[in-house]
Amino acid sequence: xxxxxxxxWLDGNFIPWDEARVHVLTHTLxxxxxxxxxIRAYETADGRTAIFRLSEHIRRLFDSAxxxxxxxxxxxxxxxxxxxxxxxxxxxxxxxLRPLVFLGAGVMGxxxxxxxxxxxxxxxxxxxxxxxxxxxxxxRLKTSAFTRHHVRVMMTMSKTVGNYVNSILxxxxxxxxxxxxxxxxxNEGYVSEASGENVFIVRDGVLKTHPSTGILPGIxxxxxxTLASDLGLRSKEERFTLDELYLADEAFLTxxxxxxxxxxxxxxxxxxxGRPGPITQKLQSAxxxxxxxxxxxxxxxxxxx
Ligand code: PPE
Numbered sequence: 001x002x003x004x005x006x007x008x009w010l011d012g013n014f015i016p017w018d019e020a021r022v023h024v025l026t027h028t029l030x031x032x033x034x035x036x037x038x039i040r041a042y043e044t045a046d047g048r049t050a051i052f053r054l055s056e057h058i059r060r061l062f063d064s065a066x067x068x069x070x071x072x073x074x075x076x077x078x079x080x081x082x083x084x085x086x087x088x089x090x091x092x093x094x095x096x097l098r099p100l101v102f103l104g105a106g107v108m109g110x111x112x113x114x115x116x117x118x119x120x121x122x123x124x125x126x127x128x129x130x131x132x133x134x135x136x137x138x139x140r141l142k143t144s145a146f147t148r149h150h151v152r153v154m155m156t157m158s159k160t161v162g163n164y165v166n167s168i169l170x171x172x173x174x175x176x177x178x179x180x181x182x183x184x185x186x187n188e189g190y191v192s193e194a195s196g197e198n199v200f201i202v203r204d205g206v207l208k209t210h211p212s213t214g215i216l217p218g219i220x221x222x223x224x225x226t227l228a229s230d231l232g233l234r235s236k237e238e239r240f241t242l243d244e245l246y247l248a249d250e251a252f253l254t255x256x257x258x259x260x261x262x263x264x265x266x267x268x269x270x271x272x273x274g275r276p277g278p279i280t281q282k283l284q285s286a287x288x289x290x291x292x293x294x295x296x297x298x299x300x301x302x303x304x305x
Contacts, residue, residue: 002124005090009082009121012074014089020120027103027115032162034102035064038256039083041123041305043093044293050302051087051097052291054080056219057256061099064158070117072101079121080303086123087305096126096257102161129196129257130180138264138276139180139253141194143242144170148184148192151214159216167195181253183245183266186214190239197255199263200224201248202279207235208244220254220287223301227286230297233279242267250277252284260284 008020028034039057044050058076065072072079083097100122103115128135146169149156154163170182174195183199186192191199192210198221200209207228209221228235245251249272251263260283262276276284290298 005092005095005123007086007089009086011118011120014086020122022102022118023105025105025108027105027107027112028161030108031110031112032160032165033068033070033112034100034161035061035068035070035159036098036100036161037061037064037159039097039099040126040256040259040291041083041087041092041095041097042291042293044302044304046293048293049087049093049305050291050293051083051305052256053219053223053301054083054303056222058083058099060159060219061101064160065101067155067158068160070101070103072119073117074119079119082121083123084303084305086121090123092123092125094125095123098122098124100161126257128261129255129259130253130261134180135259135261136276138262138271138274140265141181141183141263141267142174142177142179143267144173144182144184144195146170146173146184147187148215150187156214156216157212171195185242186239190241191245194253194255194258197253197258197261199245200252200254201240201245202250202277203244203248205233205279207233207279208238208240209235210239211237218254218256220256220259223287223290224254224260224283227283227290231282231286233283246271248272250280252276252280260287 004017007014037057041051100120104118107115174182182195193215198218246269251271253261262280264274289295
């Protein structure tokens with residue numbers, strides 16, 4: 001269960017956590033058209049709090065809404081300001097921020113043109129998404145029987161609420177089979193993404209990840225590609241097959257919630273030596289140094305509260 005904080009921001013006001021309720025006619029509850037973000041704020045080494053890549057996340061929220069033809073009744077600046085303010089009001093040094101844009105109550109049926117657009121921002125403490133042990137020692141993945149969204153079925157660049165039913169089906173299937181996380185293939189059989197993360201492999205020192213088409217192009221994925229290049233590592237944004245994943249020297253997942261989580265096994269095949277490899281470890285520590293404000297080159301990615 002999520003640990004309660006004091007305040008939630010809803011439609012322009014901070015209200016007590018327990019009062020942030022919605023009507024059962026809320027359109028998004030019925031049909032899944034809504035968009036959201038996940039953003040992390042970290043306590044930096046000097047004791048301050050910084051939100052990681054805040055403007056990129058809020059920009060993606062607006063991009064998601066644009067794709068879905070939802071007009072957000074606030075500006076990007078306003079929502080960035082709320083993300084800063086909610087951490088102060090809730091007294092959170094570290095938190096996961098969840099902006100959610102949803103269609104409110106009133107209209108039923110599949111033309112939501114007149115639905116009120118509502119916006120919430122919630123902040124709570126979220127530890128290691130795939131477990132502390134997973135973050136340290138690596139997780140076990142299962143290939144899902146469910147195919148990831150095809151670009152003619154869903155808009156994959158939009159972080160749309162309804163897109164996540166496919167993720168839930170895959171995640172639950174993996175957990176029930178005793179794995180930590182699901183990896184999904186696209187309709188042609190290439191590795192696309194995990195239920196809530198992008199996937200990277202490393203072979204002979206070269207990184208590979210799915211091109212940004214047909215997946216959610218993660219902000220963590222982008223950060224890792226930048227860090228890798230600055231560390232002098234070669235990366236390719238190229239599709240790869242499941243056998244390539246099995247044969248990787250190293251593999252890892254990236255996401256705001258999952259951060260940089262090593263993969264130690266896929267479908268009962270050990271990846272590399274079955275523990276986080278040297279490049280994964282290097283990128284993981286580079287990532288944590290950046291989010292904790294210890295790398296002056298990436299201060300531009302931090303919005304200090
Ligand atoms: N793919 C999917 C499908 C996805 O949901 C995420 C984030 C990513 C890739 C990575 O994107 P980014 O966070 O920008 O690096 N998943 C979010 C939701 C997790 C949840 O369970 O809720 C997240 O990590 O915040």
